[in-house]
Amino acid sequence: MRLAGGGVALIPTAPEQARNRDTHYPYRADSYFQYLTGFTEPEAVLVIVAGKADSEAQSILFCREKNAERETWDGFRHGPEGAREAFGFESANVIGDLDARLAELLPDQPALWFSIGHDAGWDARIAGALNKVRGESRTGKRAPAMIRDVRAELDAMRLVKDATELAIMRRASEISCNAHIRAMRFAAPGRFEYEVEAELLHEFRRHGCEFPAYTPIVAGGANACILHYVGNDQPLLDGDLLLIDAGGELSGYASDITRTFPVSGRFSGPQADIYDLVLDAQAAAIRAVRPGANFADPHDAALKVLAQGMIDMKLLTGSLDAVLESESYKRFYMHRTSHWLGKDVHDAGEYKEGEHWAPLVPGMVLTIEPGCYIRPAEDVREVFWNIGVRIEDDAVVTKEGCEIITVAAPKTIADIEALMRDARGR
Numbered sequence: 001m002r003l004a005g006g007g008v009a010l011i012p013t014a015p016e017q018a019r020n021r022d023t024h025y026p027y028r029a030d031s032y033f034q035y036l037t038g039f040t041e042p043e044a045v046l047v048i049v050a051g052k053a054d055s056e057a058q059s060i061l062f063c064r065e066k067n068a069e070r071e072t073w074d075g076f077r078h079g080p081e082g083a084r085e086a087f088g089f090e091s092a093n094v095i096g097d098l099d100a101r102l103a104e105l106l107p108d109q110p111a112l113w114f115s116i117g118h119d120a121g122w123d124a125r126i127a128g129a130l131n132k133v134r135g136e137s138r139t140g141k142r143a144p145a146m147i148r149d150v151r152a153e154l155d156a157m158r159l160v161k162d163a164t165e166l167a168i169m170r171r172a173s174e175i176s177c178n179a180h181i182r183a184m185r186f187a188a189p190g191r192f193e194y195e196v197e198a199e200l201l202h203e204f205r206r207h208g209c210e211f212p213a214y215t216p217i218v219a220g221g222a223n224a225c226i227l228h229y230v231g232n233d234q235p236l237l238d239g240d241l242l243l244i245d246a247g248g249e250l251s252g253y254a255s256d257i258t259r260t261f262p263v264s265g266r267f268s269g270p271q272a273d274i275y276d277l278v279l280d281a282q283a284a285a286i287r288a289v290r291p292g293a294n295f296a297d298p299h300d301a302a303l304k305v306l307a308q309g310m311i312d313m314k315l316l317t318g319s320l321d322a323v324l325e326s327e328s329y330k331r332f333y334m335h336r337t338s339h340w341l342g343k344d345v346h347d348a349g350e351y352k353e354g355e356h357w358a359p360l361v362p363g364m365v366l367t368i369e370p371g372c373y374i375r376p377a378e379d380v381r382e383v384f385w386n387i388g389v390r391i392e393d394d395a396v397v398t399k400e401g402c403e404i405i406t407v408a409a410p411k412t413i414a415d416i417e418a419l420m421r422d423a424r425g426r
Contacts, residue, residue: 001050001057004153007111007144009048010102012122016042028211031343032115032154034252037061039087041077043095049105060101061092102129107141113150151348158342159349160363165253165342166396169365170405172209172250173257173394177408179203180244180259183218184416185423189238189263193218197232200246209248213255213345216246220263224388225373227335236263241271243388247345254345256367257406258392265420267413270383274372275413277309278389281370285337289368289395289402294357299337302370306333310372315380332374338366341394364397368404 001009014030029040037046044063051057064070066079080092093101106112106129114126126147133143161169179200186199197218204212219229221240236242240263247255260275262268267275284305285298307329310316315332316323323329340347342365351358360366369392376385393406410416 001048001113003157004050004113004148004150005111006050006109007113007146007148008050008105008109009113009150010045010126011036011048011115011150012045012119013039013042026211029252031158031252031348032151035154035158035343037087037089039063039078039083040252045095045098047098047101047105049109058090059088060105061087061089062095062098062101063092065094065096099125099129103132106130106133106144107136109144111146111148112144113148113153115151116147116149118151155348155350158347159340160361161342161365161396162363166363166365168251168253169255169342169394169396172213172248172253172255173405174408175204175207175209175250176247176255176257177406178207179246179248180257180409181419183244183246184259184261184410184419187236187242187261187263187420188424189236191236193220193223193232193234193236193242196236196242196244197246200244204248207248209250211249213247213249217244217258218246219243219388222375222386222388224260224390225375225386226388227373238264239268241267241387241389243390245390245392252343254341254343254347255406256341256345256369256392256394257409258369258371258390259409259411259416260389260391261416261420265424266417268383270381271387271389272413273313274374274384274387275389275391277306277313278370278372278391279411280309281305282368282391282393285368285370286393286395286402286404289360289366289397291359291361291397291399291401293360295338295351295360295366296357297360298366298368302337302368303329303333306370306372313384315374315384332372333370334373335369335371337370338368341365341367360397362397362399366395366397368393368395 011033013033017025019025047060049058084092130143182199182203183196187196197216215230218232220236220242223229224243242263243260245258247257281302285302288297288301307323308320340349371390373388374384393404396403
C-alpha cells in the first residue's frame, strides 16, 4: 500500500468452479491473493488499508467461519481467528461481514485499489459499495475519488522473486526434471501418449507438487507441430520424435520444461540436424540473459541462429537479413522465445516499459524455449516432414548472468540417447 500511495485495496481469491452436476474442480486460490496471504481456502477476501505510517497499515482477512459439520464433510477450516494467528493478519472476520465492513472502511479514503474488469460480479459488488457510501454524502462521508487497478502494483512486485520464492521454484524444477527423466525412460514404440502423461503426473504428485502447472503436452510425431496439443491420446510410433512440455506446480509456483526425444531412443540424421539447430538457438538465447539486457534480447539471439539454420538446410531462401525482415521464418518458428514464470506459468509482469522492452534484473525468472516445427509441404524435403522440436528451460536472472534451474533434465543428443539406452538395457 505504501507503493500504491495509500487508500484501500481489495483482493478476492478465486471462486470454486463446478466440474459437473455435483462435483467441483480441485480448488486453486487466485495467484494475487495467494501471493499476498499464503491462504489457500476458497470464499476469502483480503482488504489492506493504508495508514499514514507503515505501522498503521491494516491487513484484514474475510474468510469462512469455523463449522464443525462442514469440516466433517469438506475438511479443515482455519476460521477467522485461526487464520489471523496462522497467517499474521491484523484482524480477520467472517466473509458474511464484508459488505458491512466495506461501508466503514471505504469512506474518506483517497483511492480504492481493485482488479477492475476481472470479474463482472465483483465489479457490480464494488459499484454497489461505492454507491452506498455516495448515498451518505450528506452525513459528510466521501467515497474514494479514484478507482485504480491493483494489478499494476502487484505485477511489478511479482516480477522479481525473493529468496523464498526462488527456493520453491528450484524445488519445483527439480521435481519436474525428474518427471521428464522418468518419461524418457518409459517412452517406447507402441505405448500411448497418455501413458507417458501418467508417468509425469505420478512423479509430480509423488514428490509434493499439488498440480501440474498446466495441462501437459505429450505430442508424438506430427502432433509435435501443434503448439498447444493436449489430446495426448495417440500411439507412439517407431521413428517419431516425442515432444513433452510439462511442469509441476509446488506451493503455488510453476515449473515449465520442454524436452524432445526419439521414441526409439535414437535420433535420425534429419531429426538430429533440426534438434541441434534448436539447441544452438537456445544456447545463444541463454547467453543473452543477464542484468542490463532486455526481455527481447534472448529472442533476438535465438532467432538469428534459427533463421540462419533454416537457410543452411534450404528450408528458407535468401539472406539472413532478408529472412528476418520478411519474417518468413515464422512458417517454422511462430512463437516467442520467452515468457515470465512464477505463480502463473505465464506469469504477471509487463514485457515493455513504454516503447522499450523491460530490462532484466536479478530475481526475474523467464523461460527460454526456441523451437522448429515443420509440416509437410511441396517445397520442403520429405525427410523433415512432421519434425517438431522445442527445448525449454527456466532461467533465473542473477547478478552475474543467469542460472538455469532445469538443467538436470538431459537435453544433448548424447545424454538423451545414453539415458534411453540405459533404460532399455542396451
